[in-house]
Amino acid sequence: MSSKTQRKYDVVIVGSGAGGGMAGYVLAHAGLKVLMLEAGRHYDPTTETPMFNTPNQAPLRGVGTPEKPFGFYDATVDGGWQVPNEPYTSAPGSEFQWWRARMLGGRTNHWGRIALRMGPYDFKPRARDGLGIDWPMTYDEMAPWYDKTEELIGVFGSNEGLENTPNSSPGVLHAPPKPRGYELLTKKHCDRLGIPVIPSHLAILTRPINGRAACFYATDCGRGCSIKANFQSTTVLLPPAVETGNLDIRTGAMAREVTLGKDGKANGVVFVDKATGKDDFAPAHVVVLAASACETARIMLNSKSNQFPDGIANTTGLVGKYLMDTVGARLAGHIPMLENLPPHNEDGASGMHMYMPWWGYQQQAKNQLDFPRGYHIEFGGGRRMPHMGSVSWVPAMQKTYGRQLKEDARRYYGAVLNFSGRGEMIPNEDCYCEIDPDVKDKWGIPVLRFHWKFSDYELKQAVHMQQTFKQIIESMGGTIFGEAATEGSKCIYPGGAIIHEVGTTCMGDDRKKSVLNQWGQAWDVPNLFVTDGAPFVSNADKNPTLTILALAMRNCDHLAGLMKGGEL
Secondary structure (H helix, E strand, O other): OOOOOOOOEEEEEEOOOHHHHHHHHHHHHOOOOEEEEOOOEOOOHHHHOOOOOOHHHOHHHHOOOOOOOOOOOOOOOOEEOOEOOEOOEEOOOOOEOOOEEOEOOHHHHOOOOEOOOOOHHHHOHHHHHOOOOOOOOOHHHHHHHHHHHHHHHOOEOOOOOEOOEOOOOOOOOEOOOOOOHHHHHHHHHHHHHOOOOEEOOEOEOOOOEOOEOOOOOOOOHHHOOOOOOEOOHHHHHHHHHHHOOOEEEEOOEEEEEEEEOOOOOEEEEEEEEOOOOEEEEEEEEEEEEOOOHHHHHHHHHOOOOOOOOOOOOOOOOOOOEEEEOOEEEEEEEEOHHHOOOOOOOOOOOOOOOEEEOOOOHHHHHOOOOOOOOOEEEEEEOOOOOOOOOOOOOOHHHHOOOHHHHHHHHHHHOOOEEEEEEEEOEOOOOOOEEEEEEEEEOOOOOEEEEEEOOOOHHHHHHHHHHHHHHHHHHHHOOOEEOOOOOOOHHHOOOOEOOOOOOEEEOOEOOOOOOOOEOOOOEEOOOOOEEEOOOOOOOOEOOOOOHHHHHHHHHHHHHHHHHHHHOOOO
16 A cells, blocks of 8 residues: 555545545545545555464464454454553443554454344334434435445345345345354244344355455454455455555554634644654545544544634534444353264354344334344354364363363364344443543543443343343253343443444434534534444444445545535
């Protein structure tokens, strides 16, 4: 990638992940001159991905460490919940974990590739149950952008026609890989419980497109992908954008603030060159923030001026508010039917081939559940590549050694299934981020302080997850490890742990109740746009990346039209 700087650009984009990468792709192809600022280092999956390394080739056999929480081979070469010299704080009584990926491509290098569309209910949740905030657009308005996004990044899956689980247009999806044995067994028993089990939607190619190879099931997508079969901004969005000759990328550029001209419009971004430690300035006609929901809020809150003493475009005081993550809980169990299976082929994508979309919409409509909204279930098992701790959950194996240990390993390996719920969180006034008045990072930039408190809605949903997992495992003749929680606080993941944080610059139809309009354009500063997860006004159970991408594509297409029309 080029690191040259050109003055003055049409657009400067902060961030290179899903929202930033798509913004760069759309705007560069529209003929605009674009500069992208990325706080992390350059990263190229085609040369840096350890495709065929085995755990024994890694320190500590590749297990997670504080520096590499997802294991030695995880593609996050710089970043995590703790980033050296970049602290954040939590208010007393709050627990929030903030994941950051300091590298080109951002979080698209580290995600499950689960690419689920939000449905019609998800865009109008308040109209349905009176809670939260409605989006300023409908699913029907977004559907064409989902199609275009799926076609560009490549998503496998199927159309099942289930409630609030939208179909893609014909021919858009790649064929899903065949289910594995344990997935079919799970489906058989879930069918009896009335829980749907259908092919997953993952951003992984099962047929070649655009010079990218189809997945040949060599390695975990979390390591990155040197053949470009999975979606990463670094392999799918940025290279073609650079090839237009309209996109320049500057890595090691830590954004400090968006500056304001005398005309009240944004006129560029001040950033720290991390190599020299000195401030630099990137002037532009339009600024697009896509640094991730919390980092974008941090930049805006630190961009103070006489016109905006509380941060740029923050006359409502809503920048940083309505922070959300995904509700998460998990449970695993031992399934005797899966013991002592003969060797068989479990080739496939590293992620799940099947999942369970939320099935309780009608129960909720009849007030038969004690929580609103829903969750989907991700589940895994089988005989993947062994790793440290592969069978440590089986109680019988915690007391054996020698020959018995080897026999137990052959018996139990692949006989454990784990279930994880991913549920909707409703925005509340107790969850937000603000600038800590006392703490700054290495470059003197004030850091974020987080406030966090789940409501009873999320806690009750987490309990329902655990009880459902228990029901599924026991229906298969299995035994759960531990106990299924009856209190949400005992099983729900802390805020930020699922790494799906969204919100902080909510969009809406009413400028008195939102930061951005329906195009991700700041009400107060019309040439300032946000294209990451910050504009979200709800956090449906569908993982957010696909919607971030589709929304960024839609809104940047609109932005390009405004610029060509001389309206910005």
